[in-house]
Amino acid sequence: TLPALAEAPADEVLAHWSGLGYYARARNLHACAKLVVEQHDGKLPEDIDALIALPGIARSTAGAILSLSLDQPHPILDGNVKRVLARHQAIEGWPGQSQVLKRLWALSEQLTPMQATASYNQAMMDLGATLCTRSRPDCARCPVADDCQALASGDPTRFPGSKPKKPSPVRQTVMLALSRHDGAGLLLERRPPSGIWGGLWSLPEIPTLAALDDWLEAAGLEAIDSPDSAARLRHTFSHFHLDIDVQALDVRVRDAVVLETDERVWYNSGPFPGGVAAPVSKILNSLVGELL
């Protein structure tokens, strides 16, 4: 229920989401449940502007919620509907471009009926999901084939246009596999709430090895040996590649007051303290046997 989700600790929510990617969705869902409980007595608002004001709910999602649950006459424009409209009207261009998106919204507004909106929106989503699919549209069975301009053009899959190709940039990072010399475990840190893997647990990260001494000093730790390369891997996000260089070293605690915060734990084995991104979980599973 919404109140149960609102009350759950962020770690528990992110732990359930671990491995699914798109962690902002879990954070938004959680933040949304909290706001609904605080500001709307635990009930989703029935006004579109109030819904759009909630985290993670944009115009199309709000329109879908209100039209499907209450039959309110709001247009929607999810990926399936964009594809159906772009094909039916042969709209050129990639829907990620604002001009194309604007045209598609205008079309969706114009076509969405004031009555039976729930059935219309559901039908549009189903049409995109089942017949007008991305690479193999089943035009022979399509109920709007008669006046579909993309079909008439002879190449329906040319619509909508694809995202202009740009090579993904490569970013570098160093993850620290810090083993406490007395065998207490590997140091894990909770990542900042926003940004990649926000709020998830991870190995501490520094931009380059040159930053190691300052980082250890600030964390109240002291190196016992020199860093040693333990693993290298590439993780690909939707818009960039991340090259991860895992450096292992033994440390001792110099200043427990600095080190011990709610955002850091020594991990030995067993369940993680909260959500952990899939590549970090892979690194941890391979390191725990090796380093501890």
Ligand code: SF4
């Ligand atoms: S006729 Fe083909 S391309 Fe046109 S809307 Fe139907 S399935 Fe899509």
